[in-house]
Amino acid sequence: MSDEPKGHRRAVLVALAANVAVGVSKLLGFLLTGSVALLAECLHSLADSGNQGLLLLGARRARAAPTQERPFGRGRERYFWAFVVGLILFGLGGVVSIIEGVRKLGDPSHGVDHAAVALTLIGVAALFEASSLRVGVRAARRSIRPGAGLWQGLRESRDPEVAVVVYEDTGALIGLALAASGIGASALTDNGVFDAAATIAIGMLLCGIATRLTIEMHSLLIGEPATALDLERIRSAVSSVDGVASILNLRTEHIGPDDLLVCVKVAFSEPVDFDGLIRVIDEIEAGVVAAVPATLTCYVEPDRRDSRRIGKVWT
Template sequence: MSASGGSKAIIAALSANLAIAVAKFVAFIFTGSSSMLAESVHSVADSGNQALLLLGGKRAERARTRTHPFGFGRERYFYAFVVALVLFSIGALFSIYEGWHKIADPHPVESPIWAFGVLIFAIIAEGFSFRTAIKESLPHKGDASWVRFIRRAKAPELPVVLLEDLGALLGLIFALFGVTMAVVTGDAVWDGIGTIMIGVLLAVIAFVLAMETKSLLIGESAAPEVEEQICAALENAPEVTKVIHLRTLHLGPEELLVAAKIAVDHDDTATEIARGIDEAEQRVRAAVPIARVIYLEPDLDRAEQAPSSQVR
């Protein structure tokens, strides 16, 4: 997944959220609605999250050092994980607290026209942002479902922006529901209920993001189909008879470490084995361009050497 697509979606979301945050705070000042306050904090948190994603992408481009010989590609996963923590701590917990406070001490929504106007504007702006995220994700999603794309994507930016934009749209709908019910019924408790709904929604999204980015952060292998391509490329080298075992690890979204033990003919000379390993590496890089770090260990196929009675 190219970083450009993710950056475009992040910038679109950041621009929308900054404008929406200002509008929501203005609406909160005029209405006193807890739903509007929760949505204001939600937009501020989202803006900070998008800034973190941009920062992570920039820091991940640093060249490798002696203490970090494989580079800094996984910093993108770290900052995506921080985004999940921010979304939960600032967005979800604040919204749930504010909603509980409004239910315990309800006060009417004043000048609701401000809330309705800002919420409609925010829904339109978030819709454009969400559309951009979907458009940038489609080439990478392929035929997979959206759930599978979010779970399997190795670049965290697009899944994070997709979930944030989806959460923002649903949160706006919850806020609109809470404010509308509070105005129609004259019961401000509905405003608090809408606020708690926003908080629960953000908590769920934060949990999903945390689980997915944690998996990437501690290290994920390549997808099964990618590992099959690597095995095929290795076994197509003349000096390699088979792949005994293979391990892969994403050092970053666009950088894969490949470690394999390969079986070679016991009659091959050291020169032939070295040449075969070089050719095998070239075949792997041609088949899987992100396989940038490759370690191959030659060995003999023990199964072929064992007596026929011991082979299963």
């Protein structure tokens, strides 16, 4: 089982450090100004910090060696904890922010004090978030297929940590912009309704990001095949082995981001003796692992070429 890429771990650690620093600055801003938009952003950072901790926990548990009880290891731990991250972001960050914003919306006495201080703190927080996002984007571009755009690549990627970091940091920057707009408008008009409305908007933003993350991680938990690029590499590696007549069927599933299960049904050139069969199977397995290093296990089932059997389900 391959180790978690170091770039991904660094992206999570940088995001964790940034969220702790940002969360402290937002909390100070809320205490000084009474802005519920800053309180919503503080909850956002608190949720994000917990999320990074869960991602690190999942990555550490996923590195456990296979056992008799779990012969394919615990690679899906990374998907599970990323799924939990989405739920926490939705519940703690989004729903609570919306509730607080609605509550303050009906409070005519609500206002924002020391708006300049709040906006300064938001600017500092934006610098931290932008730095974290930069690291996350760099790590993401190393893991997505060549030629794919960032967002398309993240949707196709089987790595949960970088996707979570990029989504969270992007959402954080948008949330800071919403908070700044609400605080600035409230200060200019002396009407706290804008601050409350910004809080609701931040909550809706967090719920949207959390929903997207939860859907993607749910799909990965259920099981997704290799990417189109890896499937092409596997087919090429198998077809290039001397003695392979054709690929009758190919199935793959990600047990974890870096752990791929490959099952291939192959028609062999005839005639072939037993020793030749073993040789071809060994070469197929070695070729697949060389072409796609994430391959955890490759199973090869030999068969004879028969057009009636191509693409059929087999056991």
